[in-house]
Amino acid sequence: MATFMEEKVFKDPVHGYIYVKDGFIWDLINSKPMQRLRYIKQLGTSYLTFHGAEHSRFSHSLGTYETMRQVLSHFKRNHGWEPGERNERLALAVALLHDIGHGPFSHTFERCFDCHHEYWTARIVLEDEELNALFQRLDDRFATDIVKVLRKESVYPILHQLISSQIDVDRMDYLLRDAESTGVIYGRFELERLIRVMRPAGDRIVVKKSGIHTIEQYLLARYFMYTQVYLHHVTIGADILIEKILRRAKECYQDGRLRYVPDALTGFFEGRASLTSIEQYLKLDDVTLLYAFRQWTEEPDMILSDLSQRILHRKLFKSIPILEITDNLKQEIMDAFQRLGINTEYYLEFRQTSTAGYAYREGIICCDEFNQCEDIGRLSSLIRTLQPNTEFRLYYAKDLLELHGRNGNIVERLLQKMAKGNDSNERNWN
């Protein structure tokens, strides 16, 4: 089939230019499921913490494609790797489509309705008519092969690692893109150099031992982005608020008293998400949810209306770090809130967050010129210092306590007493 065309370019804040020379890839980019990603923010509620974090999953998907293109080109030029035309296209299509199943405020949405974007990605790739007409132009197995690569079930382990491992093209793009848009400079690393130290070795991807500092820089960037951006307590507070809005809306829907119900949400509210059609699911984006929040500010249910106003006007829950979440502590705080008549189900939350550090399972392998290979965790004392870290926080509507004057102050003092670092003056009130 004739799929070549005049080269197209996109201007891009991370890569400068993104190059598309394959008509098939161009048609994928212009398909409806891909264009929908323009209306889903890559970082969910992070824009409420970092105002620049407005970039979309569309730009990240294009960037992942471009990073994949650059890695493949480097493997071919410098390491004689010959994946063949079909596998190369498969790799590029996987990179472009890997996030196609994400919904609005993705991880929060998944937590609420217990269904995962990987499930929707596979369904969209296998069921969407427009995409499948494009895949069929290549061959019958192309759609299933995309899903197999994403699930690491294909016969091409190198492709699995390129799209999902500690050093994959998805992560490389999102770290740089998120660092760029949030302004978190220490999330940056040198992409070109990182790609240059990677090489295929049989069934796996390894890095040159001389590139160890490049890998260190990349892993540090990842560490900083997790601690400073992805798990930022203000963002987690906004996620909790959205979770509570969706739970309350679902409750109202099930009681038959929700006035505004977006069509795309009915399956989720009825607890039968998997019966939602692909056509319905593709209507779910940030616009759908933000409009629902706007409508729900006028619902007769006071809690739903109040929570919806909070997210739209950025009246987020406050948080304090606590040493650990014990049943006793939880009960004591819940009792104190309930004595003031505050609904603890919707205005209080205990949350644990964890950073992975550097995981050794499927680690990054460094090889020298004699092909002596070792995990970077053994070679770099800097990387060994990146340990998993867990944090506990209590989120609550501080303004509701303030409404209760002296009694509210008593609860505030109780919270202060429980805050981590209370004695050493490390307490962090936000």
Ligand code: NI
């Ligand atoms: Ni991604």
